[in-house]
Amino acid sequence: MTTMRNDDLLPKVEKSSPIKENVQRKYDKLLRHHFLYGSKISDNTPKNPFQVLPTFETGKSIDSQYPIVYDPESLNIQSLKSVILKMINKIFNKEEKATLIQALHPVFEQFHKRIISQNMAWDCKSQITELISGLRDKVDLIKNQDNFDKNCNQLYLQLSNYSKYIIGFSSHTLFQFINLKLIQRKQRNIEFLEMLNEHISGLAELLLLHDKRRDTTDKQMDFASNLISFDQISEIELPAVSSGLSDSRLNRLKKCLNLLQKAKERCLKDSTTIFISEELNKEYSIEKKFCNAVIEVDSEEVCKKARQAYKIEISKFVKIIKALRIAKLEINQQYNDNYHDIYFEKFDLPYLGEEDSQYFRTLIILEKSQNLVTKPNDLLALLSDDAIVKVLSINNVREISAFENKQRSEAFQDIVSMALFQRNTNIYQGGTEDAQWLNEAFTKGLEASKPVLWNIITCDPESNYTNRDFSTVKTAVDSRFFPRFIYQVTSTQSFGERFNLEHNLQPSASLPSYQKDIISLSGITRKEYKLTMADFFAMNEKNLQMLEILPSGYTNAELLVLDEYLLPKIDDVSKKIPFIWLIDERQILKRACVPMSWISRCRTSLDFWEFLLELSGMSHHNLTLEIEKLKSAWDAQKKVEMETLNQELKLRFEIRRRDDLEYGIKRILNALVDGRYAIPNKTNHIESIPEIKVDRSNPAEQGNSEIETEEIKSEPVLESINPEAWVESNECTSCNDCIDALPTVFKYNSNKQAFVHNPKGGPYSKIVAAAEKCPAACIHPGLPQDSKERGLEKLRKRAEKFN
Ligand code: SF4
Numbered sequence: 001m002t003t004m005r006n007d008d009l010l011p012k013v014e015k016s017s018p019i020k021e022n023v024q025r026k027y028d029k030l031l032r033h034h035f036l037y038g039s040k041i042s043d044n045t046p047k048n049p050f051q052v053l054p055t056f057e058t059g060k061s062i063d064s065q066y067p068i069v070y071d072p073e074s075l076n077i078q079s080l081k082s083v084i085l086k087m088i089n090k091i092f093n094k095e096e097k098a099t100l101i102q103a104l105h106p107v108f109e110q111f112h113k114r115i116i117s118q119n120m121a122w123d124c125k126s127q128i129t130e131l132i133s134g135l136r137d138k139v140d141l142i143k144n145q146d147n148f149d150k151n152c153n154q155l156y157l158q159l160s161n162y163s164k165y166i167i168g169f170s171s172h173t174l175f176q177f178i179n180l181k182l183i184q185r186k187q188r189n190i191e192f193l194e195m196l197n198e199h200i201s202g203l204a205e206l207l208l209l210h211d212k213r214r215d216t217t218d219k220q221m222d223f224a225s226n227l228i229s230f231d232q233i234s235e236i237e238l239p240a241v242s243s244g245l246s247d248s249r250l251n252r253l254k255k256c257l258n259l260l261q262k263a264k265e266r267c268l269k270d271s272t273t274i275f276i277s278e279e280l281n282k283e284y285s286i287e288k289k290f291c292n293a294v295i296e297v298d299s300e301e302v303c304k305k306a307r308q309a310y311k312i313e314i315s316k317f318v319k320i321i322k323a324l325r326i327a328k329l330e331i332n333q334q335y336n337d338n339y340h341d342i343y344f345e346k347f348d349l350p351y352l353g354e355e356d357s358q359y360f361r362t363l364i365i366l367e368k369s370q371n372l373v374t375k376p377n378d379l380l381a382l383l384s385d386d387a388i389v390k391v392l393s394i395n396n397v398r399e400i401s402a403f404e405n406k407q408r409s410e411a412f413q414d415i416v417s418m419a420l421f422q423r424n425t426n427i428y429q430g431g432t433e434d435a436q437w438l439n440e441a442f443t444k445g446l447e448a449s450k451p452v453l454w455n456i457i458t459c460d461p462e463s464n465y466t467n468r469d470f471s472t473v474k475t476a477v478d479s480r481f482f483p484r485f486i487y488q489v490t491s492t493q494s495f496g497e498r499f500n501l502e503h504n505l506q507p508s509a510s511l512p513s514y515q516k517d518i519i520s521l522s523g524i525t526r527k528e529y530k531l532t533m534a535d536f537f538a539m540n541e542k543n544l545q546m547l548e549i550l551p552s553g554y555t556n557a558e559l560l561v562l563d564e565y566l567l568p569k570i571d572d573v574s575k576k577i578p579f580i581w582l583i584d585e586r587q588i589l590k591r592a593c594v595p596m597s598w599i600s601r602c603r604t605s606l607d608f609w610e611f612l613l614e615l616s617g618m619s620h621h622n623l624t625l626e627i628e629k630l631k632s633a634w635d636a637q638k639k640v641e642m643e644t645l646n647q648e649l650k651l652r653f654e655i656r657r658r659d660d661l662e663y664g665i666k667r668i669l670n671a672l673v674d675g676r677y678a679i680p681n682k683t684n685h686i687e688s689i690p691e692i693k694v695d696r697s698n699p700a701e702q703g704n705s706e707i708e709t710e711e712i713k714s715e716p717v718l719e720s721i722n723p724e725a726w727v728e729s730n731e732c733t734s735c736n737d738c739i740d741a742l743p744t745v746f747k748y749n750s751n752k753q754a755f756v757h758n759p760k761g762g763p764y765s766k767i768v769a770a771a772e773k774c775p776a777a778c779i780h781p782g783l784p785q786d787s788k789e790r791g792l793e794k795l796r797k798r799a800e801k802f803n
Contacts, residue, residue: 012519014588016552034548035577038595052535053581055471064470066169068435069162070180077439091151103138116170116465125163132156171461173432175286181442189271192359196264202331203257210245256323263320272362275302284461303378306365310387313361321356322347357449360388369393370411383422383451390452397473398460401540419453429455430484431477450489457482472539478505479536480609499616530563533605534580534594547592723783724759725767731778738770760785768795771802
């Protein structure tokens with residue numbers, strides 16, 4: 001159970017003072033020597049309770065599902081603690097519940113220890129009794145003691161129903177699971193027995209009818225001198241089924257019946273044979289722990305023995321299936337000598353279907369992976385024969401983490417590689433720490449009609465089963481040293497669907513990362529770390545002694561955290577010295593330098609993981625290259641397109657800019673030519689400048705010009721500074737009216753369009769009248785030039801609408 005977090009229990013960064021320069025230089029040299037040759041510098045040999053950072057959980061129980069409860073009906077598992085909590089919530093009242101839940105954790109821990117120490121006894125009733133009395137002892141001051149006792153009895157009764165299905169976390173977990181699954185497989189045996197019984201009855205009936213027919217025929221012969229009664233005729237008609245039984249058919253039926261009866265007797269006795277090596281049996285004490293199975297312990301090669309047994313068993317099984325098929329045809333009167341005789345003459349192993357194979361006797365080989373790898377011939381022969389055998393390859397976490405013995409440590413990779421390249425073998429690799437995964441692997445594996453390899457890492461049988469055992473197995477799996485995966489062969493799947501790496505931590509990453517709260521000098525900070533194979537190696541005390549713990553104040557630019565050394569972000573790491581994080585007994589963070597010899601092992605593990613990623617299709621180097629190539633080509637094409645577009649836009653912009661400039665100049669010139677703007681000493685003699693026609697076909701431009709025109713027209717300042725009469729020459733229709741009326745004021749320009757050449761050349765009244773008469777309304781009278789002229793007020797008003 002997770003307790004409240006106490007910040008004092010977090011890993012801490014140690015305060016340190018710098019090391020003297022000469023000491024530092026000396027240490028630099030020694031450290032490189034340690035990295036290259038593994039020579040220890042100081043006697044700072046790390047010992048437990050040194051912990052690797054990923055599993056550092058001071059003050060907590062590691063989050064584990066164990067003990068678990070197996071449900072034989074749904075085939076599911078669930079945590080026993082959650083089952084008990086549900087029961088407590090249902091049975092007890094509020095006051096009792098609160099005290100019980102508080103008391104549960106230590107009692108439950110004790111219960112777990114007790115069930116794993118009983119060395120695989122299958123019934124936990126006595127431990128459940130202890131659990132209940134432990135809870136009773138922890139709870140006092142309950143108001144209604146009688147009621148509490150009654151409820152405790154109810155809890156006991158309910159829990160007792162699970163007593164044969166509780167599994168704790170130990171080296172026996174694995175075998176308990178198989179045993180429960182084999183009990184479960186009894187159902188298949190029952191189905192097969194029913195099938196055998198059904199066919200045996202059918203055949204027996206046929207033979208009985210034949211016997212009756214024979215008796216009746218004998219009696220008929222005796223009737224030669226007597227009359228035959230009606231009843232007797234009916235009786236003769238009845239056994240028509242067997243009336244034509246030839247001697248060969250009779251023999252066939254009898255042979256089938258005999259075979260099926262023997263198969264039934266065998267089936268009633270047992271349905272499983274387990275082959276165990278003497279070494280494994282001794283180590284895990286498993287011989288007597290399987291119920292409902294024949295155990296074959298052998299000092300020699302178990303695979304050899306299993307192979308011999310398989311040959312005998314499969315030959316018997318083929319005969320039984322053949323007998324069943326003949327019996328079925330005979331019972332349904334469908335046996336046709338002409339083609340069934342030939343078919344059954346040739347009937348052999350390839351004629352068996354998947355539905356037949358599921359009734360084949362369960363043959364299980366239990367052996368250590370290193371022993372399987374040492375003499376692989378018989379195992380490989382079994383696999384290449386498509387033998388329906390199940391191989392449980394066991395890996396003791398203590399042994400495979402032993403750094404000195406590379407061969408033993410990496411045997412599990414060899415066994416999986418061998419099986420993988422057979423391509424017909426269902427492979428389930430993982431650890432016992434994940435009960436859900438283990439349940440799935442055993443359920444599917446036992447049902448498979450092809451060879452099966454369970455390659456499982458489990459805790460050391462000599463261990464005391466502490467949380468550290470759980471963490472070690474978990475770290476082996478999570479660090480990619482012993483990755484979890486499934487390779488499942490079924491006829492309906494395409495090859496790509498066979499692999500499953502999804503049960504791993506962050507399966508698409510080369511190394512998984514995790515976050516930890518650390519007490520640094522500036523307070524609590526959350527940091528991200530990567531889990532490496534070296535973290536797993538460091539959990540073995542012997543390996544731990546190969547590491548060099550760096551002094552707190554030591555700094556060196558060449559130091560590099562191991563995950564970055566293995567998966568470099570920089571070009572050259574050859575001069576770097578890799579380290580991992582450890583935590584000492586005072587919860588101080590320490591850097592531990594790993595020797596070069598560890599690097600190649602880490603790389604081998606990482607390589608195996610990458611190999612699985614490639615095979616499973618989760619990573620695909622060639623595909624990635626192809627995608628990158630296509631992406632580069634696409635990028636290059638888009639770059640060219642962008643450049644072309646850019647050039648085109650620049651060109652269009654330039655054209656537009658030039659047009660706009662030209663247009664602006666024309667407008668200014670027009671305005672100047674028309675005299676619209678008040679220009680000091682304006683001469684109105686700019687006739688030489690030709691009128692510039694503006695192309696207004698572009699609506700946008702037209703719109704803009706309209707706006708601009710609008711702005712100009714509404715500008716009161718222009719009105720006020722242009723007091724003299726003027727003509728919008730470009731609007732003039734050359735009607736001569738103004739010229740005729742006031743030739744002293746108006747004149748034509750070179751385009752024969754009127755302009756004011758002398759605003760004071762005539763009376764204001766005539767100018768206003770010309771403006772009123774102008775058909776183009778392009779004469780603007782301005783203001784009176786002679787203030788003494790009569791009727792100016794009225795004239796101004798008349799002129800207003802033209803100004
Ligand atoms: S009256 Fe108007 S249109 Fe006719 S010539 Fe004079 S300015 Fe031009």
